[in-house]
Amino acid sequence: MKGIRLESRGEGREVLLENGNALLDGTAHSFREIRRGGSLVALELDGTVVPVRVARQGDRAFVWCAGDVFEVRRPAGRTARARPAGGEPHAGLVAPMPGRIRKTLVQTGEEVAKGQVVVVLEAMKMEHAIRAPQDGVITKLRHREGDLVDAGTVLAEIS
Amino acid sequence: MRTIRRLLVANRGEISVRVLRTARELGIGTVAVFAESDAGGIHVERADRAASLGAGSVAETYLSIPKILEAARSSGADAIHPGYGFLAENADFARAVEAEGLVWVGPPAGAIEAMGDKLRARARMREAGVPVVPGSDAGAKDPADLAREAERLGYPILVKASAGGGGKGMSRVDRPADLRAAVEEAMRIAASAFGDDSVYLEKLLERPRHVEFQVFADQRGNTVHLFERECSVQRRHQKIVEETPSSALSPALRGAMGEAAVEAARAVGYIGAGTIEFLLDTDGRFHFLEANTRLQVEHPITEATLGIDLVRWQLEVARGADLPSDWTEGRLSPRGHAIEMRLYAEDPVDFLPRAGTVLEWIEPAGPGVRVDSGVAAGSEVSLEYDPLLAKIVARGEDRPAAVERALRALDELVVLGVETNRPLLAAVLRSEEFRSGAYDTDLVSRLPREETSPAPPAAWIAAALALSGKAPSGAPAASARDPWESGDRWRPGESAG
Numbered sequence: 001m002k003g004i005r006l007e008s009r010g011e012g013r014e015v016l017l018e019n020g021n022a023l024l025d026g027t028a029h030s031f032r033e034i035r036r037g038g039s040l041v042a043l044e045l046d047g048t049v050v051p052v053r054v055a056r057q058g059d060r061a062f063v064w065c066a067g068d069v070f071e072v073r074r075p076a077g078r079t080a081r082a083r084p085a086g087g088e089p090h091a092g093l094v095a096p097m098p099g100r101i102r103k104t105l106v107q108t109g110e111e112v113a114k115g116q117v118v119v120v121l122e123a124m125k126m127e128h129a130i131r132a133p134q135d136g137v138i139t140k141l142r143h144r145e146g147d148l149v150d151a152g153t154v155l156a157e158i159s
Numbered sequence: 160m161r162t163i164r165r166l167l168v169a170n171r172g173e174i175s176v177r178v179l180r181t182a183r184e185l186g187i188g189t190v191a192v193f194a195e196s197d198a199g200g201i202h203v204e205r206a207d208r209a210a211s212l213g214a215g216s217v218a219e220t221y222l223s224i225p226k227i228l229e230a231a232r233s234s235g236a237d238a239i240h241p242g243y244g245f246l247a248e249n250a251d252f253a254r255a256v257e258a259e260g261l262v263w264v265g266p267p268a269g270a271i272e273a274m275g276d277k278l279r280a281r282a283r284m285r286e287a288g289v290p291v292v293p294g295s296d297a298g299a300k301d302p303a304d305l306a307r308e309a310e311r312l313g314y315p316i317l318v319k320a321s322a323g324g325g326g327k328g329m330s331r332v333d334r335p336a337d338l339r340a341a342v343e344e345a346m347r348i349a350a351s352a353f354g355d356d357s358v359y360l361e362k363l364l365e366r367p368r369h370v371e372f373q374v375f376a377d378q379r380g381n382t383v384h385l386f387e388r389e390c391s392v393q394r395r396h397q398k399i400v401e402e403t404p405s406s407a408l409s410p411a412l413r414g415a416m417g418e419a420a421v422e423a424a425r426a427v428g429y430i431g432a433g434t435i436e437f438l439l440d441t442d443g444r445f446h447f448l449e450a451n452t453r454l455q456v457e458h459p460i461t462e463a464t465l466g467i468d469l470v471r472w473q474l475e476v477a478r479g480a481d482l483p484s485d486w487t488e489g490r491l492s493p494r495g496h497a498i499e500m501r502l503y504a505e506d507p508v509d510f511l512p513r514a515g516t517v518l519e520w521i522e523p524a525g526p527g528v529r530v531d532s533g534v535a536a537g538s539e540v541s542l543e544y545d546p547l548l549a550k551i552v553a554r555g556e557d558r559p560a561a562v563e564r565a566l567r568a569l570d571e572l573v574v575l576g577v578e579t580n581r582p583l584l585a586a587v588l589r590s591e592e593f594r595s596g597a598y599d600t601d602l603v604s605r606l607p608r609e610e611t612s613p614a615p616p617a618a619w620i621a622a623a624l625a626l627s628g629k630a631p632s633g634a635p636a637a638s639a640r641d642p643w644e645s646g647d648r649w650r651p652g653e654s655a656g
Contacts, residue, residue, distance in 0.1 A: 004627055008614045015623040022620045029616055033624070040624060043617045050617040054625040055518035055575040061625040062518060062575040065618040067585070069575065072614065072622035097511045098542050102351070123511065127348060146216065148542050150514070 008072040093130050093155045099123030101147045101155070110138050112158065119155050132158060160479040163187055163238040163262055168206070169227045170242030172533030173550065174454070175202035178240050181470040190234040192227065194220035196543070201535055208234045217543060221245045224255050231261060238262035238477065240470075244545065247453040248275055264477040266431045266452045273427040274450040278321045278359055284447045287426035289419045292364065292438060292446040298357030300346070302339050305360060309338055312362045318342055320349035321357035328352060329396065331363060364446070366599040368407050368439040369393065371451075372420035373461050375472060376429045377482045384417040385465060385486070386493055388457055390436075392587055394510055394603045399580065400587050401457040402498045403464055406558070406596030407439055416445050423450060432458075432473050456501070456550065459529060463497035463554040496561040497554040500569070500584045504546040507582040512546040515539075518576030523568035527554040527561075530568075540577050548579065558596065562588055582609065 003016035003023070016023040022031050034042040034049070042051045053064040060073045103120040106112055112132040119130040136158035143155055165188035168175045175191060179202065182189045191206035195214040203209045210230035212220040220226065222245055231239060239256050241247040241264070250268040257263050265271075274280045278298055281291045295308050298321045309316050309332070318341045320328035328348040332341045342358060350356035368391045376382040389405035390398045408416070420435040427450075434455045436448040458469050472482070485491050504513045517538045522530040532549035534540065540548070551568050555561030569585050586606050592598045614622075 004623055006619060006622055006626070008618070008622070009611055011613050013614075013619050015619050017620065017623055017627070022616070022623075024616055024619055029620070031617075031620055040621060043620060045617050045620070050615075052617055052621040053519050053521070053573050053575060054621045056625045057518070057576075059626070061622040063614070063618045063621050063625075064519070064573045064575055065615060065621065067570040067572075068582075068612070069578075070614040070618045070622070072618065072626070074626055097509075098514060100542070127344075150542075151511070 005075055006072050007075050008070050012075070093118055093132065093158070095121055095130070095149045095151055095153045095155055096128070097121075097123045097151050099128070099149065101143050101145050101149060102127060104141060104143075104145055106138050106141070106156070108138055108141050112136060112138060121149070121155075130155060134158060161262055161477075163474060163478055165190060165207075165234070165236045166238045166240055166264070166474070167192065167210070167227075167231045167234060167236035168202070168240050168242060169221070170240075170245055170247075171197060171200050171202050171221060172544065173201075173531045173547065174242040174244075174456075174533075176205050176533070177531050178242060178454075178470050179205045181468055181474070182240075185471065185474060187238075187474070190230070190236045192221070192230050196541070199538070201533060201538065210234045217245075224249075224252050227252075228255060228259055231256075231259065236261065238264055238474075240264040240473070241453065243451075243453050243456055248451070250275065262477050264431070264473050266429055266433060270427045270429045270433075271452045274433075274452050276321060277319065277323065277449060278357070280450060281447070283426050284423055287422050289423050289426075289447045290445065292361050292448060294361035295359040298359050300356070300358075302342060305342055305358075306335060306338055308360050309335065312360060315363040315365075317361045317363050318345045318358055319361055320345055320353060320355075321359055322353035322355040323349060328358075364438050364440045366441055366601060367391075368405070368599050369398075369436065369448070370405050370407060370416065370439050370445070371434050371436040371455070372417055373455070373458070373469075374420050374424040374429065374433050374435055375469075375476075375482060375486065376424055376431065376433075377476050378430055378479055379481055380425075381482045381487045382421050382424050382429065383482060383486050384420045385461055385467075385469075385491065387413065387416065388434075388455075388460055390457065391598055391600045392593070392602055393600050394583075398457065399501050399503070399603070400498065400584065400593075401460055402496065402558075402561070403460045404493060404496065412443065412445070419445070419447070423447060431476050432469055456547070457499050459531060459550060459552045460497035460499045460554075463529065463552055464493035464495055465491055466494070467491075495554055495556050496558040497552060498561050498565045498588075500551045500553075500565060500588075501547055501580075502549045502551060502572070502574075502584070503580045504540045504548050504577045505580050506578055507580050510580070512542055513540070513578045514542050515577040517548075517574065519573055520575075521571070521573035522549070523551060523571035525567075525571075527564050528552070528568045529554075548574070548577070559594075562594060 003014045022029045032044040055062045063070045099121045102122040106118050114135050116132045117129040121128045139159045140157040166182045167190040168178045179189050189206035190208045191202045192210050193203045212226045246252040250271040253263050253268040299305050315333045318330050328345050330341045332338050345358045346356040371388050373385040387405050388401050388403045390401045392400035423435045434451040437445045438448050439445050517534050520536040529552040553565035555564045
C-alpha cells in the first residue's frame with residue numbers, strides 16, 4: 001500500500017499503513033482498530049488502548065485523541081481558503097473576525113480617506129471600527145446593516 | 160395557590176432544556192418556542208408542544224414579546240419561564256405576561272426595574288446599608304463633570320453604562336487624557352444597545368474576586384440566601400469557570416455577605432430566584448456590584464452542593480408556595496465542592512466566537528458529572544446566538560477531588576467540527592494559581608502560554624484511516640444517548656465542506 005502525506009498544526013508526516021503496522025516517517029508502530037458499529041472508537045497502539053474519534057470533511061479529518069482535537073489535512077487537496085482571483089489581497093475591507101454589521105457609514109460612490117471608518121462590526125459584545133486601507137471611492141458595499149459575516153468576508157470594495 | 164398546567168419556556172438551547180426537564184418531572188405540560196432558522200435546536204423536541212416564532216432575527220423572534228405571547232395563546236400555556244438572557248430581565252415582558260393572565264415565573268417587574276438600572280440599584284443598596292463600589296451617584300453626560308468625578312475617585316476607573324450589564328459598554332480608563340474618548344464610546348454603545356446613553360464612573364478595584372450569592376424569596380416575604388458562587392475566572396469580563404464554595408470566604412465573611420445579599424433582595428421586594436454579585440477587594444472588603452434578576456447560568460453548582468432543584472422552587476414560588484422550612488430555618492448547608500466549566504464555541508487563543516456544524520458530540524458522564532448542553536451531533540452552531548455549547552459540572556467530596564473530576568470530564572468530552580475553549584478550560588484547571596484557590600479576575604491573563612503539542616501517533620493513524628479512503632470514514636460513534644436523541648444521525652463526509 002502507498003503511504004499518504006498528511007499535515008497537522010504545521011507538521012507533516014508520511015503515513016503508511018499495512019497489516020496492522022503503521023510507518024510514521026519511518027518509525028514503526030503496531031496497531032489494531034477497535035470499532036463499534038463500523039465506527040472507529042479506539043486504536044490499540046503498541047499494546048496501549050487510545051480512544052479516538054474521527055470525522056471526515058472532504059480532504060480533512062477532525063481527530064479527537066486523548067482529550068485534544070487535531071485537524072489533519074492531505075496537502076495535495078484544494079483545501080486552502082478561497083481567495084479572490086489571482087490570489088492578490090483584495091483591495092477592500094475585510095472583517096477581521098466573525099460578527100454582525102452594526103453600522104455602514106458610507107454609500108456606494110462615496111470618496112473615503114485612508115483610515116476613515118467605513119463599517120462598524122459588532123463581535124464579542126464589542127464594536128470594532130473597520131477603516132479604509134487607502135484613499136479611494138467605494139465601488140461596492142457587499143452587506144447590509146444587521147448581516148452576520150464570517151472572518152475574512154469582504155465588506156466593501158474600494159477603487 | 161395558582162395552578163400551572165402548561166409552561167412555555169421563552170428561550171432556546173441548554174437553558175430551555177434545563178427548565179423543560181424539571182417541568183416534566185413536576186407533571187407540568189411543556190411548550191418550546193423556536194425561530195424558523197432554529198427549528199433543529201435541541202430544545203424543540205423536548206417539549207410536548209413546539210410553537211414557531213416565525214422567521215427573522217433574534218429581535219423578531221426570541222425577543223419579540225407579541226410573538227411569545229401569541230405562542231402562549233396558541234399552545235394553551237398558562238405560565239412562562241424566561242430562562243436567562245433574551246427577555247428574562249425585561250420588566251415590560253414580565254408585566255405583559257401577567258396582563259395576559261399568565262403566571263410569570265420570575266421576580267416582580269418592579270424588582271427587575273429597580274435592579275436593572277445600575278445607578279438606581281447602587282442608590283437603593285446604599286440606603287439598605289449594603290456596601291457598594293465607590294463611584295458616581297448619578298449618570299452624567301458633561302465631560303467636565305465626569306472628569307471632576309474621576310479625579311475624586313482616583314484613576315484607574317471604569318466607565319459603565321447605567322442600563323448596561325454583562326460587560327457591555329464598559330471600559331477601563333487609566334489616565335485623564337483617555338477619559339473623554341472612553342465616555343463617548345460608552346455612550347454610543349449604551350445608546351445603541353440599551354436605548355439609554357447614561358454612563359457613570361466606578362473606581363476600578365485592582366485584582367478583585369467576583370463572588371455572588373444565590374438568593375431566594377417567596378411571596379410571603381421569606382427571603383434566604385443559598386450560599387455563594389465564586390466567579391473570578393473570567394475572560395473579557397465573562398465567566399468561564401465557577402465554583403462553590405469560594406476559597407476566599409471565611410465563615411464570618413460568608414455570613415456577612417449572605418446577610419447583605421438578603422438585605423439587597425428585601426430592599427427591592429424580591430420574589431423568586433436571584434443573584435447578588437459582589438466584588439471582594441484585596442483587603443477582604445466586599446462591595447455590591449449588581450443583581451441578576453433571573454436564574455443564573457451557573458446555578459447548577461448551587462444545586463450540586465445543596466442537593467436542591469432551583470427551577471422547581473422557581474415554579475413552586477410562582478404558584479404561591481412557601482420556601483421549604485429547611486431553607487428558612489437555616490438547616491441547609493453545602494456538601495462537597497462543585498465546579499462548572501462553560502464550553503464555548505470559540506477560538507481558544509483569541510476568544511472569538513466560532514460557527515460550524517457539530518460533526519461529533521460525546522458528553523462526559525459518570526460519578527459526580529452533570530452536563531447541560533445546547534447542542535448535539537449535527538447541530539449548526541450559528542453566530543446568531545450565544546456561543547455557549549454546554550455547561551459541564553463536576554462535584555467532588557472536596558475541592559481537589561472536584562478539580563480532578565472536572566479534568567477527567569474534559570478528557571471524556573468529544574467535540575468535532577467546531578473549535579472550542581476546551582484547551583483554555585483545561586489550562587485553568589491545571590494552573591497552580593487556580594489549584595491554590597488564591598486567584599482573582601486576572602487569572603486567565605496570567606496563564607502560562609501553552610505550547611500546542613503536535614498530533615500523537617494515534618491521531619495520525621486515525622486520520623490516515625479516514626482519509627485514505629480504505630476504511631469507512633469514522634462515522635459518529637453509536638454512543639449511549641437517551642431516547643430523546645434517537646433522530647436521524649448526521650453522517651460525516653456528506654457535508655459540503
